[in-house]
Amino acid sequence: MVLDTPEEQAFDDIVFIASQACDAPIALISLLDNDRQWFKARVGLDVAETPIDQSVCRIDIEDGDLLEVVDLSQDHRTNANPLVIGERAFRFYAGAPLKLRSGEIVGRLCVIDTEARPGGMNETQKVLLGALARQASDHLELRRIARSSERIAELQTALVEIGESIRNSADVGEMTHTTSQIIGRVLDVARAGFGMVDDDVRHITIERDWTAPGVASIAGRHQFEDYGAIRDHLARGEPLVIEDVLTDERTAGNPTAMRDIGIEALVNMPVRQEGRTIAVLIVNAATRRIWLPEELTFLRNVADRLEAGVSRIRGELQQEMLNGEISHRLKNMLSMVQAIASQTLREIVDRKPVENFEQRLMALSAAHDVLVQKQWADADLRAVADAVIETVGFGDRVRLDGPAVALGPRAALSFSLILHELMTNACKYGALCQEGGHVEMIWSIGDESGQETLVVRWRERGGPTVTAPTRRGFGSRLIRIGLVGTGGVDLRYEPTGVEADLRASVRHLAQA
Amino acid sequence: MPKPIVLVVEDEPLLRLFATDMIEDAGFEVIDVPDSAAAIAILERRTDIRIVFTDVDMPGGIDGIKLAACIRDRWPPIEIIITSGKAWPTGVKPPERSVFFSKPYRQDRVIDTIQRMAA
Numbered sequence: 001m002v003l004d005t006p007e008e009q010a011f012d013d014i015v016f017i018a019s020q021a022c023d024a025p026i027a028l029i030s031l032l033d034n035d036r037q038w039f040k041a042r043v044g045l046d047v048a049e050t051p052i053d054q055s056v057c058r059i060d061i062e063d064g065d066l067l068e069v070v071d072l073s074q075d076h077r078t079n080a081n082p083l084v085i086g087e088r089a090f091r092f093y094a095g096a097p098l099k100l101r102s103g104e105i106v107g108r109l110c111v112i113d114t115e116a117r118p119g120g121m122n123e124t125q126k127v128l129l130g131a132l133a134r135q136a137s138d139h140l141e142l143r144r145i146a147r148s149s150e151r152i153a154e155l156q157t158a159l160v161e162i163g164e165s166i167r168n169s170a171d172v173g174e175m176t177h178t179t180s181q182i183i184g185r186v187l188d189v190a191r192a193g194f195g196m197v198d199d200d201v202r203h204i205t206i207e208r209d210w211t212a213p214g215v216a217s218i219a220g221r222h223q224f225e226d227y228g229a230i231r232d233h234l235a236r237g238e239p240l241v242i243e244d245v246l247t248d249e250r251t252a253g254n255p256t257a258m259r260d261i262g263i264e265a266l267v268n269m270p271v272r273q274e275g276r277t278i279a280v281l282i283v284n285a286a287t288r289r290i291w292l293p294e295e296l297t298f299l300r301n302v303a304d305r306l307e308a309g310v311s312r313i314r315g316e317l318q319q320e321m322l323n324g325e326i327s328h329r330l331k332n333m334l335s336m337v338q339a340i341a342s343q344t345l346r347e348i349v350d351r352k353p354v355e356n357f358e359q360r361l362m363a364l365s366a367a368h369d370v371l372v373q374k375q376w377a378d379a380d381l382r383a384v385a386d387a388v389i390e391t392v393g394f395g396d397r398v399r400l401d402g403p404a405v406a407l408g409p410r411a412a413l414s415f416s417l418i419l420h421e422l423m424t425n426a427c428k429y430g431a432l433c434q435e436g437g438h439v440e441m442i443w444s445i446g447d448e449s450g451q452e453t454l455v456v457r458w459r460e461r462g463g464p465t466v467t468a469p470t471r472r473g474f475g476s477r478l479i480r481i482g483l484v485g486t487g488g489v490d491l492r493y494e495p496t497g498v499e500a501d502l503r504a505s506v507r508h509l510a511q512a
Numbered sequence: 513m514p515k516p517i518v519l520v521v522e523d524e525p526l527l528r529l530f531a532t533d534m535i536e537d538a539g540f541e542v543i544d545v546p547d548s549a550a551a552i553a554i555l556e557r558r559t560d561i562r563i564v565f566t567d568v569d570m571p572g573g574i575d576g577i578k579l580a581a582c583i584r585d586r587w588p589p590i591e592i593i594i595t596s597g598k599a600w601p602t603g604v605k606p607p608e609r610s611v612f613f614s615k616p617y618r619q620d621r622v623i624d625t626i627q628r629m630a631a
Contacts, residue, residue: 324598327597327598328569328597328598329597331597331598331614331615331616332524332597332615334615334616335527335597335615335616335617336524336526336527337616338530338616339526339527339529339530340526342530342533342534342619343526343529343530343533346533358618358619359618361616362616362618365614365616369599369614372599391618
């Protein structure tokens with residue numbers, strides 16, 4: 001809008017030329033608003049605006065023609081006007097409409113004389129006044145386009161900012177609060193917020209809304225019906241756009257409900273999912289307001305982005321719950337296996353194999369815990385190692401060092417079993433079975449024949465002298481299966497201590 | 513000297529049997545019940561229970577976490593061991609002196625804990 005903008009030379013020039021051409025002491029560019037007319041440029045008059053009921057310019061404005069009143073004091077439409085009967089004593093008036101390309105008429109370029117002109121203006125003056133009015137309209141139009149494209153750019157930037165904050169939000173509350181904040185700032189409104197609606201779209205529950213300083217929050221549950229006939233639009237998924245709650249037919253019946261919470265104008269933008277309205281984006285203004293098309297497009301886009309963001313978070317939550325449930329069942333199943341084994345093997349006198357079995361189960365369960373925490377995505381090698389070592393003990397005598405390495409679910413389970421064998425072996429026969437012995441497990445990633453390769457180096461020191469076992473037990477065979485099931489294991493029984501090098505391509509580890 | 517008594521609360525019969533055998537083998541007397549209501553009924557009737565070993569997920573409305581809180585409140589001297597296939601819920605404070613084991617648990621560690629509590 002051009003209302004209330006500073007004077008500009010182009011408009012000043014136009015009124016000056018009009019006054020000269022029409023030989024009139026007063027010339028004005030008058031823009032019409034609901035309750036007033038405002039003079040964008042003026043000569044010969046010392047007021048910047050008048051109430052709309054004193055406006056001569058508005059007479060027959062919808063006709064779009066030149067209006068000429070040769071004697072205002074004699075015309076029934078103006079003979080009671082204070083500007084005519086008062087000390088300003090307007091007598092002659094001629095005004096050409098200011099018509100935009102859209103067809104919208106926003107006001108008039110007019111000339112006024114304090115003397116009546118029974119003959120009216122001559123033809124040249126009329127043509128000139130019309131031509132000048134077209135010039136003024138073009139200037140208004142250009143300014144409007146410039147302002148609108150500036151506004152669109154501003155809204156675009158805000159939309160990008162909102163998109164980013166939605167992507168980075170971990171929960172719906174955070175997402176809607178930052179979004180409301182940005183909307184509030186860029187639209188310069190009193191309040192912005194977001195609420196989920198119940199199934200039949202009768203109630204809305206607004207969480208943490210954003211409010212301008214001094215404006216009260218309306219967080220909480222509200223019934224649409226209490227605020228006017230607004231529910232059906234939202235239920236159908238149509239935006240509710242109200243410029244003035246006093247005059248809009250949907251709220252005029254009981255405007256106090258809105259005005260009590262500081263709303264004079266509003267936009268409610270429904271957020272849909274599977275053909276249903278699930279939430280509403282609310283924007284409230286504390287003064288009457290004409291919502292621009294670009295602002296409404298902006299809000300529609302924000303609602304779409306929120307919709308996508310909400311479904312993403314809901315999907316994640318559902319997945320998390322499902323993972324938790326699966327994990328819980330799996331752990332119960334492992335407990336059952338443990339119980340069955342324990343009961344079945346109760347009579348066996350040699351407890352060693354029974355304990356071995358149970359401990360391997362524990363190692364598997366520990367790796368599983370790490371995977372659950374990571375939603376069955378990648379587990380970090382170090383986290384799996386810590387968990388397995390915890391089930392065995394002696395953590396203080398094992399030094400771990402290496403970069404972060406992502407293990408896929410299968411690699412994580414294999415690694416847990418291998419590490420468990422190495423650990424129990426070290427406890428029984430190796431470095432951890434006597435005082436002063438210790439283990440180093442160092443891993444690194446390097447390039448080996450063009451492939452990014454993880455090498456885990458297990459080194460035992462300070463234990464009794466090692467002799468290679470005569471028989472290959474299950475444990476050593478388990479170790480030799482390797483991190484991704486294809487070997488890559490070099491297990492050496494050095495006299496100074498057991499050494500093992502485990503190799504696997506980083507790509508396979510993450511995929512396995 | 514009579515054996516210390518451990519109350520085992522577990523709804524899954526196989527796991528209840530397993531826990532009972534494990535604790536009895538370690539030299540304790542065991543009373544086993546399938547839910548929290550039965551556990552409370554026993555505790556109200558007897559005064560000789562030293563330790564309660566309870567699962568978390570159980571039917572009947574009172575889970576093991578609520579049971580543990582109730583025991584700490586009504587029978588402060590009783591020691592509590594809690595076990596679950598789920599992680600300990602975030603934001604919930606475990607009762608004082610209670611010990612938590614994730615399932616499946618290492619038998620030797622559970623027995624060590626029971627022996628320490630009974631000592």
